[in-house]
Amino acid sequence: MSDDFGAFVAGPRMGIPPSGSGALDSLTFVVKDLIDVAGAITGGGNPDWHRQQERAGTSAVVVQRFLQAGAAMVGKTVTDELAFSLEGENEHYGTPINPRCPARLPGGSSSGSAVAVAAGLADLGLGTDTGGSVRVPASFCGLCGFRPTHGRLPMTGVIPFAPSFDTVGLFARTPAHLLAGGLALLEASPVEARPARLLLAADAFALADPETRTPLRVAAARLGVTTEVEIYVGRAAEFLEAYTTLQGLDVMRSLGVFLESNPRFGSTIAPRFVGARALDPAVEPRWRTWRQALAARMRALLPPGTMLLLPTTPGIAPLRFLRGAHAERFYRAALALGSVAGLAGLPVVTLPLATFDGCPLGLSVIAGSGEDEALLAFARSQGA
Secondary structure, three states, X not given: OOOOOOOEOOOOOOOEOOOOOOOOOOOEEEEEOOEOOOOOOOOOOOHHHHHOOOOOOOOOHHHHHHHHOOOEEEEEEOOOHHHOOOOOOOOOOOOOOOOOOOOEOOOOOOHHHHXXXXXXXXXEEEEEEOOOOOHHHHHHHOXXXXXXXXXXXXXXXXXXXXXXXXXXXXXXXXXXXHHHHHHHHHOOXXXXXXXXXXXXXXXXXXXXXXXXXXXXXXXXXXXXXEEEEOOOOOOHHHHHHHHHHHHHHHHHHHHHHHHOOOOOOOXXXXXXXXXXXXXXXXXXXXXXXXXXXXXXXXXXXXXXXXXXXXXXXXXXXXXXXXXXXXXXXXXXXXHHHHHHHHHHOOOEXXXXXXXXXXXXXXXXXXXXOOOHHHHHHHHHOOOO
């Protein structure tokens, strides 16, 4: 096993000292290779994309915010190709090693950032999250993860994938660092942690692997669940179809010109772009309307002070490498779980509150739109 667990992009390790002083003094962070760092090429996890890019003249706004808050940047990290995966596997640059369960996948697409933080190579990690690309590796690697309300963070200097879902997200080993990093990204002040009314999404727990449902429910009970609800109402397949359709059409708008250059993709990634190309734009209005109705329903379910619990992933990290029917089952459940917050644009934290067979399991907490500060405060109240 390499000293850096395969977390970093090839070449000399890049570092940038802090540009200011603040809440992140003495902390270090890493940056997913979908996010610009001044002086570096943003390679996107794909050699043909990398070849077409020039070095970034300025760092992304989210990187600047960390530097200004006192953190030092200590490297750029491996990503799945252009973010189109939840596995953490990259056929061109290698698959980072999951420090908690080395025989298993690290999760993606923000694989390198998660691995670097889990291995203690950095205190904080910047990633991106569309359908779970921060939340899934956080769960697999035993980390705290944060996906903010869609639109709360500027995406300037971030490669667009599916912009109506994309957001920058954050990894940390502790809730305290998650709070500090999240507030620095949001440029927000802390709020007092208040008791929350916690709802358990019973039908989401039914999507978890049978052997992991009990430890996840035990973890939820420890947080103080008050009520069980259903969020899919028997239509989890609709969530999956809405997400994959709207994401795919977004992808074609963002990356269609690049795809016309016939770039090389890994064997698991190439079919996903083929699927996106095959989507019929005529179906988009139907699913946009569906998405708006879901967002309204979730706003009504989650007023300030109410939060929703569900599994972050269906189970522990799958064994390397995920193929065939096993991959299909994983994606059906993982995307259905991850799509709830993504479709509704809601903030989520995932906390490493359970284990199975010696590997971590994340529990997700979703809050109402714009309740990011309260959600981070709640996460902080759950640990040191």
